[in-house]
Amino acid sequence: MRALTAAALALPGLAQSPVLAAEGDEASFQYGHYKEGTRQLFGERSKYKPIEVDNLSGSGSITLFDRWKLAFDYMQDTWAGATPIATAPLALGGNNPQITGASPLILGNGTLLYDRQLNPYRFDLETGNYSKDRRLVHTIASASPETRRQGNFRVGYEWDEAALNLNGGVSEEPDYQSSFANVNGRWDFNQKLTTVNLGLGYTHSDISALLDPDASAYFDYSAYSKQIDTVETASGVPAHTLRGVRQDWATHLSLTQVLSKNALVETGFGYTRSTGFQENPYKVVDFVFVDPNQAPVDLGIPGLPPLLAPEVQAVLEQRPDVRNQWLWDARYVHYVESLDAALHLSYRFYHDDWAINAHTFEADWGQPLGGGWTITPRVRYYTQDAANFYRPYFLFKQAEPRGSGGQLDFARVPVDRYSSDHRLSGYGALSGGVTVSKALGKAVRLEAGFEYYTHAGGLKLGGGGEGSYADFDYYQFNAALKVDLSAPFLTGDDGGEVHAHHEHEEHLGGHAPAGVMFSHMLGKAGEAMVGYRYMYSLQDGDMLHGTDPVGDAAIVAHGCGGLGCSLTPREMSMHMHMLDLMYAPADWLTLMLMPQFVDMEMDLRQLEGGVVDTGDEGGHHHAGGAPRHVTGGVGDTGLYALFKLFDAPGHHLHAALGLSAPSGDVDLKIQNSEFIHYHMQLGSGTWDFRPSFTYTGYLDNWFWGGQLNGIKRLESRNDSGFAFGDVFQSTAWGGYYLLDWLSATVRGVYTLQGMVKGQYNGPHSQSGPMDFPGNYGGRYWDIGFGLSAVVPSGTFKGNRFGVEWLQPVQDDVNGYQLERTGSLSATWSLTF
């Protein structure tokens, strides 16, 4: 897509002329959500919720000098839910919905039988009879929640009729780490009517997948014995980590041609060679061996043919180590003058040496509606053949080949490459959606998109697709905010040299430390501000009781309300990403909207002398015996009004009154069975009242301020049965302008927070102090050190940045809690 974008920019008229290069400079933020529908399980209700993914991305593109471009992209996904681990005859009984927290029965419940024609027979628990049943079904398993983060940088240089871009980045998740780099060249010729793009890319990936400890006892991973590290955990359950390396080389050549003043076309050819570990390490394949020479089972039921008992083995999938992939794509864009609309048509053909051919057809219609609105409906059809080593499950008419130790002898299994991953099956997919965008002035654009997607074997081009048992659907929606950084922005003066602090002081609150929210208002009616606020906090100190470190024995005895603890937190980290959108309808009033995205990670450790964790605390086996939990997604949304109370030269006072709406989830569970630790939920679950009073003052190069703020929960319980404690905070700061555009601050903070009220109204983890309401809240003292800057001139004049480190001075915690290490705040904002 990047190549296509580059190609788009390369087009005459779309191209950024070097003189006006800053025109393409943009900052964007996007949130996306993906949710699958439930799978067809033929009456067996899986307790697992289907996969959901929350995605957050941000990017920026700036012109450094006339011809140098620098850009970065950041993206993170947090996903959780259930997904197929294998496929089997329904008669195998692989889904096991009755027992909470139990693994799927990938080897079945032992009642599957076959007739001599290898038709499966299913045992009916109610009638006690067997009947022929050829239906297949996915075996569903819960996947442990994970967060993936990806960042990449691009640097580019533009000549008059060419460009060169270098791009590199990393993608990190606990089981899969990739680093990648691209080089891409663009040449314009034929008076810029023709553009050629050529790109080369390389990706290196390291895989270290922890095999599900609940399930790994039931599948055979001996084919990977040289790639598996085994660690004995404190709870006695061995943890197996599968390691692999994968490399991808990719190239793409494309040609873009202006056909007329109303039409252009692009066509390209791509080749990718992938080598190494290409398996999905979480998918298993069921091998069913039916020995035709065995004595049939005689059940004594009239009308039933002689039935044969199979031997069932589940094994990790095996794919070829090499995959060569070719693609050809073409797109055509046509302007419809009478409607001021654009029609986009595209086709993509894909072929690989795993015998997969795929076709993708897409069409969309971009229709401006006036008033800055554009609506783009879209439709897409995709179809693919199955890989030549794909089968839903593998049925062999032979006895199970066994080695001398009784284990499966892979050398005598008739296949050496096998996968039941439905992504390699034959199917078609039809999807449709719409994108709506709205320009707000010259600088800001909002975009929202929705898509519904249905995957079905019956939609495969030419027929012969996978059975309907594998059909599924999903929807996704996304919303984005884009800021054109080259639009004219307010800088508080009429051009020339910016005297930043004077401007700032007129700006009603100005440069408070980055960690202070609600610290300033907008100056004049009609002004608007777009800002981004990031906060990272880390706890990895001692376990405290009150203000004092405490040993494991005391935690075990007192930290879990008399039940005895088995685990305690070792490290807890949180990242918050907030958008800060402000608008002033009047000089005395500023309205503020603050959506949030949060993600958290908690590492736990076994307590010495602790209660033995039975392993029923679903998910406490993650990461090789170092239990770890991850959550992430949309947090609570703030809606505030800021009122000017007093304003005189050198002194300013304002109040903020507002609500925090409970848009963050408070029903997240560990492996879909038990509520996770209270502060790993994404929001409060309650409507919260958030008042604050802020005073700021300045004299010459000095400035200072203070704030009182609070959070009052307006409900005594959320839907999950609890409410976080109220919060009161006071803070005061002083600062000095080191330069016209740069200031430094020091501040002190005191925070008081109550303990959790109520408790979970369903099954919840009770393994450590973090699971008990009394071990929340406390009294905290911090000191903060910050820097703030405003860009005084040039393309990015008026952009403000702030950063602050908050260093804990003392923690006085309720109950038993992990000591805080510190928190970092960083802000960016632009007023226009």
Added chain:
Amino acid sequence: MKKAERILALMLILGSGLSSCAAVAPWERGHLAKPQMALDPHPTQSTFREHIYRGREAAGGGGSASGGGCGCY
């Protein structure tokens, strides 16, 4: 690779056809410069959609190195 050869031939034919296109003077390129005429008018959205397709479909290889992670769910 017969298919690959066929595709290459098609591209060459298409390419040679394009060179005979009528010239469009710079002052006639206003329509082509409209945002809805960009080859990809919504690139951040497309990235998100492609990321999902890549996690769900076999034909993900796009001829560039773009990260994206395992997609192993």
